[in-house]
Amino acid sequence: MLSSSALPRAVISRSALTASAAAAVAAGGRIADLRRDAWGHGVLTVGQAARVAGIAHVLVDSQSEAEALALEGIDAVVDEEPDIDSTLLYGLPDADGVLASRPILRLAGRVLSTKRLKPGDAVSYGYTHRASEHTVVALVTGGYAQGIVRALGNNAHVEVDGVERPIIGRVAMDVCVVDLQGHEAAVGSEVTYFGGIGPAAPALARWSAVTGLTVAELVAVTGSHAQREWEA
Amino acid sequence: MSRPELHLSSEQFIANIEAVRTRISPSVLMLVMKDDAYGHGITWAVETAQRAGVDWFGSYDVAGGVEIRRILQRPADVFAWATSTDSEIEEALMQRIDLGVGTAEYLSRVISRATVLGIRARVHLKIDTGLHRNGVLFEDWPATIDAVREAEEAGALELVGVWSHLAEASDAEDDDAQQVFLRAITTAAESGPTPQWQHLTASAASWWRPELRGTLSRIGAFCYGIRSADGPELEGVLPVAELTATVIDVVDEGAVISIGSFDGLPSTLAGMPVGTERGTRIVASIDLTTSLVEGGGLEVGDRVWIFGTGAHGEATATTLAERIDTVGEEILTRLTARVRRVASD
Numbered sequence: 274m275l276s277s278s279a280l281p282r283a284v285i286s287r288s289a290l291t292a293s294a295a296a297a298v299a300a301g302g303r304i305a306d307l308r309r310d311a312w313g314h315g316v317l318t319v320g321q322a323a324r325v326a327g328i329a330h331v332l333v334d335s336q337s338e339a340e341a342l343a344l345e346g347i348d349a350v351v352d353e354e355p356d357i358d359s360t361l362l363y364g365l366p367d368a369d370g371v372l373a374s375r376p377i378l379r380l381a382g383r384v385l386s387t388k389r390l391k392p393g394d395a396v397s398y399g400y401t402h403r404a405s406e407h408t409v410v411a412l413v414t415g416g417y418a419q420g421i422v423r424a425l426g427n428n429a430h431v432e433v434d435g436v437e438r439p440i441i442g443r444v445a446m447d448v449c450v451v452d453l454q455g456h457e458a459a460v461g462s463e464v465t466y467f468g469g470i471g472p473a474a475p476a477l478a479r480w481s482a483v484t485g486l487t488v489a490e491l492v493a494v495t496g497s498h499a500q501r502e503w504e505a
Numbered sequence: 506m507s508r509p510e511l512h513l514s515s516e517q518f519i520a521n522i523e524a525v526r527t528r529i530s531p532s533v534l535m536l537v538m539k540d541d542a543y544g545h546g547i548t549w550a551v552e553t554a555q556r557a558g559v560d561w562f563g564s565y566d567v568a569g570g571v572e573i574r575r576i577l578q579r580p581a582d583v584f585a586w587a588t589s590t591d592s593e594i595e596e597a598l599m600q601r602i603d604l605g606v607g608t609a610e611y612l613s614r615v616i617s618r619a620t621v622l623g624i625r626a627r628v629h630l631k632i633d634t635g636l637h638r639n640g641v642l643f644e645d646w647p648a649t650i651d652a653v654r655e656a657e658e659a660g661a662l663e664l665v666g667v668w669s670h671l672a673e674a675s676d677a678e679d680d681d682a683q684q685v686f687l688r689a690i691t692t693a694a695e696s697g698p699t700p701q702w703q704h705l706t707a708s709a710a711s712w713w714r715p716e717l718r719g720t721l722s723r724i725g726a727f728c729y730g731i732r733s734a735d736g737p738e739l740e741g742v743l744p745v746a747e748l749t750a751t752v753i754d755v756v757d758e759g760a761v762i763s764i765g766s767f768d769g770l771p772s773t774l775a776g777m778p779v780g781t782e783r784g785t786r787i788v789a790s791i792d793l794t795t796s797l798v799e800g801g802g803l804e805v806g807d808r809v810w811i812f813g814t815g816a817h818g819e820a821t822a823t824t825l826a827e828r829i830d831t832v833g834e835e836i837l838t839r840l841t842a843r844v845r846r847v848a849s850d
Contacts, residue, residue: 279566279587308794309767309843334794334843385588386608388637396637400674412588412638418540418838423831446540446834447565447587450638460588460610485773485829489793490766497769497841 276500279447281415281466283499284379285314287322289364293374294319294326297362303329305362306355312363312489313496314378318503319362320347328357364468365488366475376475379468380495382415382431384458385448396450397442402427409453413464416447420495421466425449428483432465432473433458466495507751509764509811509844513545516850517745519557521728524741529711532718535584535704537725538573539565544837545729545746546846551576553848554728563723567593570602584629586668588639594618598626603665607631607639609649616652619661628653629666629702632689634682636670646689654696666702666721667693671710679710683717709733731833732823744821746837747813748844750796752803758789760803764811765794769840773829780810780817812836 297305305328306312311319320331320342330348332355333339339349360367364376388411390396390404404410413431417423426444430437431451441452451464467476477488484491526534536559537543542550551562551573560581564570570585577583585597586605595618597604606612606628619626630653633640641649656662667690671679686705693700703719708731711722726733730744750764766772772791779786779798786809789797798809810819823833 277566277568277587278590278593279568309841312767386610386639388633388642390637394637395635395672395674398636398672398674400635400672400678410637414587417831417835418544420839423835445638446838448638484771487766487772490772493767493793494769494839494841497843 278383279414281419281421281495281499282381283313283496283501284381284468285318285501285503286375286377286379287318287503287505289375290319290322290377291326293362293364293377294322294328296374297357298326298328300358300361302355302357304350304353304355305331305357306359307331307349308334309493310497312359313493314363315501316342317345319377320349321345323347323362359489363492365492366478368478368481370475370478372475375470376468378492378496380415380466380499382413382464382466384460384462384464385412385414386460387411387453387458395442397426397445399443402442408455409457410441411451411453411458411462411464413449413451414447415466416445416449418446419498420491421449422480422484422486422491424484425480429476429479430473432469432471433462435471437472507753507763509748509750509768511545511840511844511846512747512749512849513549513846514745514850515549515553515556515848517730517743518550518553518728521730521742521745522554522557522559524739525712525724525727529718529722529724532711532720532722533561534559534728535561535563535721535723536728537563537707537723538569539563539725540838543725543729543731543834544840547572548576549846549848555579555581561721563725567597567602571596571600574600574602586629586631586639591618595622598622598624601627603627603629605629605631605639605668607633607641609641609645609652612649612652616656616661619656620659625660626662627665628662629668629700629704630664630693632667632669632686634669634685634705635672635678638670640669643685643689647692650693650696657697664693664697664700666704667700668702668704668723670707671705671717673709676714679714679717709736712739726834729837731837732821734823734827734832744812744814746822747819748811748840749808750811752798752805752807752809753795755803755805756797759797759799759801760807760809761795762798762809764796765792767793767841768843770796770811771829771836771839774825777825777828778818778820780813780815780819781807782817785818
């Protein structure tokens, strides 16, 4: 299938991965949990970083996967208990939104279009949000089919140009609407749902509090539905 | 390790499509295939729908439209409505994919790419009838129609459709939206041919509000047998997909099955019923890669139905969704690629 500008991107930071793998090793343990494509981060990239950092074994889903990784010099196992702290390895927040290491995965959407709203104008299905004043909203790629949970509508923020802005109205299957709160954004501008180094870095803690889902499943499922990219 | 499986009934899919078509006639069905055919798998869905005689397909993005075109064995109309990049517009034009256009900015890029390639773009122009997402506001509609007609004269474009999305907040608000929709069509018809394809309604409104239907109805959910959350059952329509997992271990507390929250089954569904050959059981917990089904009597290798038609005591996807205040579509589309899609008849 062709790549699609309509899908969110999971941007994997190699430098964050190197640092977090080192931090995870320093904290102790021998076996890292790389099941389900390394929690949606990409098993080969994370496996290589784990090997370089000196992690002895990685846990994967199947024997065939372990054999493929063996060709890369990565020692993978299939039925042992992982004992390395996954929160440190992947740079995930705790319940209070504290990050002990930098997030490896940043989930990014893009602005499809913007629109001026008048007071009283409703947004998205069920009209669960109405503008209270004149504002500008952005239609942004990413919806519940990509793991941006439907319950996040009216309950979470995204980062646009370094500032957190609220998701307003229902999250749809492929898009959601963000209130730019009087600011503008160009078509194609990037939006960060979680991860990175800005205010959205620990946003998965908020997602978990709103949805009742674990941070682990939130990152694994969004990571597996997004288009993956790598950055230095 | 055994993977969870999503079993797809081709027979039921065809039956649902026929029930929907009968219900909405003379409005024509556009079968919506976004997000890998609502998680069912686009190859199977297109091949099966073509057997059912479907000749209008809706994709959210251009990539999905191109994929539909690749799978199709005979001519059909394909519509892609996401605001797309210039290279995607060119791909769509070359593959004869109709484009949904909802902003002046996108319209100008479509005209520009069509002019460069010398291919007349088939455009469905979107009017914003209240959602404030994609779509031209009514105050900007006359000027946008002028731009469309000018591009038609230049040979860059053909206005083949007008469309919108309903909010489904209330019948009265949807009626208001229809008034805006009809005024937009009237305005367009004043300066040229009346666009042939008029589509406002998706599954629920197409089924329950015949007076809102246009010449075309964009329907995904009901064709896959996903009823609306908090909505009634649908005559002649049943779920197409059933999700199963396998018992991989038996412990004191019950049976461990091969599906977990990492496969897209929300952990908040713990406490849900599942079906087995021995009747309904309760899921005590949903862990990362496995779940625990309470009670004895299950053996390693047994199949457990997570959702389906209810034949083994399981709930439907929509009934599960209602437990966590969402819609059946989220339960289906959240499933990851690790869930193997298996066509069963």
